Amino acid sequence: MKRTMTLNLTEAEMSVLERLCEGKGLSKTALVRQALRLYKSVDERLERGEKVFVESADKAEKIELMVL
Amino acid sequence: MKQAIGTIPLFGLESGKFHDAVLFQGVDLATLQGIEASWTPMFDTAAAENRPEDAHWEWAAKALQALQNPLNYEIFGIEADGKTQGMMLVVKGGAKCFSRHPEHPRMPLVYVDFLATAPWNRRGLIESPTYKGVGRVLFMSAVSLSIEEEFAGRVALHSLPGAEAFYRDRLSMTDLGADGDYQNLRYFELSTTQARQLISAWP
Numbered sequence: 001m002k003r004t005m006t007l008n009l010t011e012a013e014m015s016v017l018e019r020l021c022e023g024k025g026l027s028k029t030a031l032v033r034q035a036l037r038l039y040k041s042v043d044e045r046l047e048r049g050e051k052v053f054v055e056s057a058d059k060a061e062k063i064e065l066m067v068l
Numbered sequence: 069m070k071q072a073i074g075t076i077p078l079f080g081l082e083s084g085k086f087h088d089a090v091l092f093q094g095v096d097l098a099t100l101q102g103i104e105a106s107w108t109p110m111f112d113t114a115a116a117e118n119r120p121e122d123a124h125w126e127w128a129a130k131a132l133q134a135l136q137n138p139l140n141y142e143i144f145g146i147e148a149d150g151k152t153q154g155m156m157l158v159v160k161g162g163a164k165c166f167s168r169h170p171e172h173p174r175m176p177l178v179y180v181d182f183l184a185t186a187p188w189n190r191r192g193l194i195e196s197p198t199y200k201g202v203g204r205v206l207f208m209s210a211v212s213l214s215i216e217e218e219f220a221g222r223v224a225l226h227s228l229p230g231a232e233a234f235y236r237d238r239l240s241m242t243d244l245g246a247d248g249d250y251q252n253l254r255y256f257e258l259s260t261t262q263a264r265q266l267i268s269a270w271p
Contacts, residue, residue, distance in 0.1 A: 024175060030218040034176055037140050037161020044137075 070094040078199040089148035095131045110187035121228040154185040154202035171259040177222035178214040221263025226253040
């Protein structure tokens with residue numbers, strides 16, 4: 001069963017959402033669904049005490065990813 | 069929860085005819101007990117040289133993983149003759165679900181974590197397999213899920229060595245080479261274009 005919600009976004013937030021949807025070929029619903037899954041999978045790793053890193057293309061810089 | 073989502077034809081190798089089978093989404097205890105009771109003994113008694121690469125997979129643990137995280141996992145099964153003919157666990161969100169294909173890098177996709185057909189359907193394991201096409205039907209379910217999720221049919225997986233030819237030659241997936249970060253298994257992707265071609269060729 002699917003449930004419906006209203007999401008209030010600022011003009012800037014909506015603009016980012018629309019740009020991402022266009023770039024990924026997804027509807028707003030599908031994009032938010034994907035974002036939620038990714039957030040959850042990262043959050044679960046952090047909950048387990050694991051660390052998530054983002055590395056620059058030349059591997060010179062490595063930053064630990066922090067989420068809410 | 070387990071739900072029938074369609075009737076599909078499986079080719080009976082002995083009868084030479086198609087037989088109705090049921091495609092399920094989700095899994096229940098009876099299915100897992102059935103797999104443990106009928107698949108495991110056949111894997112255990114296989115000669116060492118014929119023992120399948122997936123014989124050690126524990127479907128009960130995989131099902132639990134899927135049930136605990138319904139946001140990211142889906143599990144599919146095929147039943148005929150009162151027995152499970154094949155199982156598949158797919159991931160639809162998270163780190164594995166981004167394309168590496170040059171046609172559409174970083175686009176979202178469905179990742180097939182585990183796909184297995186029952187031991188009695190395997191030519192390498194027994195002389196006269198029962199059904200043909202179980203793996204293909206399960207794989208097409210992953211393609212359908214990918215379309216439903218707006219991923220345009222894109223599907224990825226890491227293949228066990230014995231299944232590489234099936235994914236490369238029969239399903240026309242792109243072989244993107246051995247993945248040093250994943251037990252050196254070869255990584256395959258079905259691109260958007262390949263998904264369209266596969267669907268149009270599907271009877």
